[in-house]
Amino acid sequence: MGLREVLARSAARHAHVLVVEVPGWDGLRMATERAVLERGWRLAWSPADADVLLVCGPPGPRLAAAVDLVWEQLPGPRVRVDVLDRRDLPDALAGACAGLLDDDHHRRDPRARHGAQDHGGHDGPEDHDGHDGHAGSEHHGDHDSSDDHGGHDMEMSPGGIPLAEGGDDRDGLEMDVLAVRLGPVLPHWPAGLVLHCSLQGDVLTGARAELLGAEHEDGDAADPRTRALDRVVSVLALAGWDDAAERARRVRDAPATGDARPTTADHPTASPGLARLRRRVRRSRMLRWSLRGLGPLTADDVRRLGLPEDAGGDAYDRLLHLLDDVDEPAPPGGRQAVPVDALADPVVGLDLAAARLVLAGLDLGGLSAAPAPRPEATRG
Amino acid sequence: MYAGVALVAVVAVLSILGMYALHRATAVVADPLHTLPFESGWVPQQHALSRYHVRWYLASLVFLAFDVEMLFMYPWAVVVAQVGWSAVVEMFLFLGALLVAVVWAWREGAFRWV
Amino acid sequence: MGEPLLTSLPAAAGPAVVTVAPAWAVAVVAVLGALALAAAALDGVLSARSASAGGALGAAGRPLGEASRLLRQRRRTTVQADTLLWRTGGAGLLVAAALMLAVVPLGRWTVADLAVGVVWFNAMDVMVWALVWLVGWGANSAHALVGGYRFLAHGLGYELPLMFALVAPAIAAGSLNVGAVAAAQDGLWFAAWMPVAFLVYLLGVAGFSVWGPFAPALGTDVAGGVRAELSGVDRLVLETGRYALLAAGAAFAVPMFLGGGAGPLLPDWAWTLVKTLAVLALLVWARRRLPALRPDLFMEIGWLVLLPAALVQDLLVAVVTVWRS
Known part of the structure; x- marks a missing residue:
C-alpha cells in the first residue's frame, strides 16, 4: 500500500534512539550519539519514545536484564542494536534503518514477545541485596504468575504489583512512600548507577546506590x-x-x-x-x-x-x-x-x-x- | 450564540477521531502494547498511583482565595468605567487586603516546599 | 450580546464583528492545525540550526516526519492504567485549544461572538490544568505522575497573574467581548500602554502550553514527564495539542493586546494572521533562549513578582479608564 510505504520511509528518516551506556564505554556512547544526530535521528528519553534501542558496550548480567526489560517496553516498530566498536557504528545504524522498514517483521513482532502478556518473561535485574528500607517493598517474585488481571490478591496488588505504603513525612502527616529506582537505563544518568529511592511526592526521603557493571573491563573510555x-x-x-x-x-x-x-x-x-x-x-x-x-x-x-x-x-x-x-x-x-x-x-x-x-x-x-x-x- | 462553539468542539473531536482512524490504518500493529511502566529497566515495586505528597498544599489554599476573587473581578471590569472612582477604590482595597495575606503566607513559607 | 458599554466606545461604527454561520467551525479547526504545524516547523528549523552547522531549512519538514513516525508506531498501555482519563487528557488539549480559538475573531468574522469571550478563554486555559494532570496520572508511571504534579505546581504560579493580565484589556474596553476589546484599541494598542499585562499574558500562554521554561512537566529528567509512557497516535495527539494551545494563545493575544485586525494595506483578516504568526514565532524562539523554571522556584516569582505587577497594571488601567470616561 502506497501510503504505508511513504510513512515508513519518512518515519525511518526521523527515528528516535534510546542509547544505553555500559560503564566504561562512554567514549563509544558519545560517538554513537554523534552518529545518531548526524543521520537526522533524535535521542529518545524513554522506551515509549524510542524506535531503536542501542546498547554501547557489553552489559554485565544484571545490567543486561534491565536492558532486556526496557527492550520489551519499546512499542514497535523496534530494532535493537548492540555495538562494541566505534568503527561498526555506520553499518549498525544503516542496519537499524533497514530494520525499521521491514514491515512484515514488525507485524509479526507481537507474537515474538514473551509471555501471554507483553510484559511477561522479563523480570529486570534481580534485586538480591536487600530492600529499600521500609516494609512492603518485597521483591516482585510472583510477578509472572499473577500478572493476568483478576489474580488472587487483587485488593493488595492489582496486576501483580503492590500498592504504595504509608509513611510519615516531615510535617508529621501520613503520606505514601513510593519506591522508585533511577537508573541504569536513563538518559543523562551516570552509566550503570542505580539509585533505589523512597519518594514522597517528588522528594527523595531515602536512597541507596549501587552499580551494575560491564561484562568485561576493556572499555572505550573518553578523555x-x-x-x-x-x-x-x-x-x-x-x-x-x-x-x-x-x-x-x-x-x-x-x-x-x-x-x-x-x-x-x-x-x-x-x-x-x-x-x-x-x-x-x-x-x-x-x-x-x-x-x-x-x-x-x-x-x-x-x-x-x-x-x-x-x-x-x-x-x-x-x-x-x-x-x-x-x-x-x-x-x-x-x-x-x-x-x-x-x-x-x-x-x-x-x-x-x-x-x-x-x-x-x-x-x-x-x-x-x-x-x-x-x-x-x-x-x- | 453557543452553536458555533459547540460545533468547533465537535469538529475538533472528529479530527482527533480521524487521527486515531488513520493510525489504525497505518500502524504496524493496531492494538496497543500492554506493558510495564518505564522505571529505568526495573519491574515497578509498587503502583505509581498513590497518595502523592504535594508539598505546596498551602499555596493551593492561598490560590483558592484569589481564584474566588476573580468571580468579582470580571463583572467589575465591565462596569468600572460607569461606576467611577468608588469602584476602583473598593476593588483595590479588597485586592490590597488579599495581597497582605499573600505576603503573610510567604513569610510563613507557604511558597517554598522543598 | 447586549453590551451597553459597547456604544460608549470611540469610533465603534457598526458592530465590531460579524458572526458567521456555525459551519465555519471547520475553518477554525483548519486554521488551528495550520498554525500548530507552522509553529512545529519553526521549532524544527531552530532546533536543527543549533544541533548542526547548516542545512537547517530541510528541517521544516520535521513535524511531518515525526507525525508519520508516530502514525506508524504502535500504541502502548501500561499495567492498571486509568485509560479513560489518560486518553481524555491527551485528546482534550487539542479540543481546549480549538475552543479558545473559537472566540477569536478573524478580522471581522467570528463563529462565536460570546458576550463573555474573555472569561471563556480563561475557562479553557484552566481546563488545561486538569487535562495535563490526567495525562500524567493515567499512565500509572512514577515519571509521568511527577510530571503531572509539576504542571499543577506551575499552574499555581502562573494562573493568577494570567487572569489579572486578561482583565486589564477588559477594564479598558469596558467589555468582556473579544471583538469589543479589539475595537477599543483604536489608534493605540493595549500592548503599548499595558506592557506588563502583555508580558504576563505571554508567560501564561507558555505556561498552559507546557512550553519552554514551563516544560519541566515534560522534563528530560523525568524521562519525558507526563508523556513518558505515550507512543503512537496518543503521543501525536498530545504534541499537536501543545502546539495548538501555543497557537491559540498567540491568536488570542491579537484582539486582546495587538489591535485585532487593524493595520494598513492588508485586509483585517490577513493582519490577524500576520500578528498571530509573529507572536507564535516569538514564543517558539523564546524556548531556545531560556532554561526551565523549576516549579518550586517559580512559585515565589509568580506570587511575589508577577501577581503584584499584574495588579498594579490593573490599577493603572482602571485609573486611566475612569479618568477618560
Whole structure:
C-alpha cells in the first residue's frame, strides 16, 4: 500500500534512539550519539519514545536484564542494536534503518514477545541485596504468575504489583512512600548507577546506590576533556535548556568531527565554540538562579566522597568550574574511584529535578562498587 | 450564540477521531502494547498511583482565595468605567487586603516546599 | 450580546464583528492545525540550526516526519492504567485549544461572538490544568505522575497573574467581548500602554502550553514527564495539542493586546494572521533562549513578582479608564 510505504520511509528518516551506556564505554556512547544526530535521528528519553534501542558496550548480567526489560517496553516498530566498536557504528545504524522498514517483521513482532502478556518473561535485574528500607517493598517474585488481571490478591496488588505504603513525612502527616529506582537505563544518568529511592511526592526521603557493571573491563573510555564537556551537556539538558545543551554537545564533539581544537591548553579561549558556550552559560541569570544553592558540598563532603578538590560549592559553581577548567591538563596519576555507596548522601532530601542536576554535575570519574560500611543514607 | 462553539468542539473531536482512524490504518500493529511502566529497566515495586505528597498544599489554599476573587473581578471590569472612582477604590482595597495575606503566607513559607 | 458599554466606545461604527454561520467551525479547526504545524516547523528549523552547522531549512519538514513516525508506531498501555482519563487528557488539549480559538475573531468574522469571550478563554486555559494532570496520572508511571504534579505546581504560579493580565484589556474596553476589546484599541494598542499585562499574558500562554521554561512537566529528567509512557497516535495527539494551545494563545493575544485586525494595506483578516504568526514565532524562539523554571522556584516569582505587577497594571488601567470616561 502506497501510503504505508511513504510513512515508513519518512518515519525511518526521523527515528528516535534510546542509547544505553555500559560503564566504561562512554567514549563509544558519545560517538554513537554523534552518529545518531548526524543521520537526522533524535535521542529518545524513554522506551515509549524510542524506535531503536542501542546498547554501547557489553552489559554485565544484571545490567543486561534491565536492558532486556526496557527492550520489551519499546512499542514497535523496534530494532535493537548492540555495538562494541566505534568503527561498526555506520553499518549498525544503516542496519537499524533497514530494520525499521521491514514491515512484515514488525507485524509479526507481537507474537515474538514473551509471555501471554507483553510484559511477561522479563523480570529486570534481580534485586538480591536487600530492600529499600521500609516494609512492603518485597521483591516482585510472583510477578509472572499473577500478572493476568483478576489474580488472587487483587485488593493488595492489582496486576501483580503492590500498592504504595504509608509513611510519615516531615510535617508529621501520613503520606505514601513510593519506591522508585533511577537508573541504569536513563538518559543523562551516570552509566550503570542505580539509585533505589523512597519518594514522597517528588522528594527523595531515602536512597541507596549501587552499580551494575560491564561484562568485561576493556572499555572505550573518553578523555577527561570530553568527559567534562559531556557533563556540561547533561547539566544543561536536565536544566531544561535544550538549545544550550545542543551547543555544548557540538563543542564536546568538535575534536572528533574535525573542527579546530587547541593542541595545548595554554589559552582558554582557543576554541571559539567553547568560549561562546562559556559566555552564554555565564550570562543566563535564569540558569544561575535555577542552580544556585543546589547540592552544596563542603570540603569535608568532597574528601569523604572522593571527589576532586574543586567539587566544593553548589551545582552552579561546579558547572562554571567544568567550563573554565575544561582545557586544564588532567592531574597526573588519575584519582581514586568514587565509592558508589556514598552517592546517596548528597541527594537525599532533594526533589527529583534537583537530585538529577546535582548528580549530573559531579565528576564521578570511575565509580567503584566497593562497599562502604554505611547501609543507607537518610537525612530529614 | 453557543452553536458555533459547540460545533468547533465537535469538529475538533472528529479530527482527533480521524487521527486515531488513520493510525489504525497505518500502524504496524493496531492494538496497543500492554506493558510495564518505564522505571529505568526495573519491574515497578509498587503502583505509581498513590497518595502523592504535594508539598505546596498551602499555596493551593492561598490560590483558592484569589481564584474566588476573580468571580468579582470580571463583572467589575465591565462596569468600572460607569461606576467611577468608588469602584476602583473598593476593588483595590479588597485586592490590597488579599495581597497582605499573600505576603503573610510567604513569610510563613507557604511558597517554598522543598 | 447586549453590551451597553459597547456604544460608549470611540469610533465603534457598526458592530465590531460579524458572526458567521456555525459551519465555519471547520475553518477554525483548519486554521488551528495550520498554525500548530507552522509553529512545529519553526521549532524544527531552530532546533536543527543549533544541533548542526547548516542545512537547517530541510528541517521544516520535521513535524511531518515525526507525525508519520508516530502514525506508524504502535500504541502502548501500561499495567492498571486509568485509560479513560489518560486518553481524555491527551485528546482534550487539542479540543481546549480549538475552543479558545473559537472566540477569536478573524478580522471581522467570528463563529462565536460570546458576550463573555474573555472569561471563556480563561475557562479553557484552566481546563488545561486538569487535562495535563490526567495525562500524567493515567499512565500509572512514577515519571509521568511527577510530571503531572509539576504542571499543577506551575499552574499555581502562573494562573493568577494570567487572569489579572486578561482583565486589564477588559477594564479598558469596558467589555468582556473579544471583538469589543479589539475595537477599543483604536489608534493605540493595549500592548503599548499595558506592557506588563502583555508580558504576563505571554508567560501564561507558555505556561498552559507546557512550553519552554514551563516544560519541566515534560522534563528530560523525568524521562519525558507526563508523556513518558505515550507512543503512537496518543503521543501525536498530545504534541499537536501543545502546539495548538501555543497557537491559540498567540491568536488570542491579537484582539486582546495587538489591535485585532487593524493595520494598513492588508485586509483585517490577513493582519490577524500576520500578528498571530509573529507572536507564535516569538514564543517558539523564546524556548531556545531560556532554561526551565523549576516549579518550586517559580512559585515565589509568580506570587511575589508577577501577581503584584499584574495588579498594579490593573490599577493603572482602571485609573486611566475612569479618568477618560
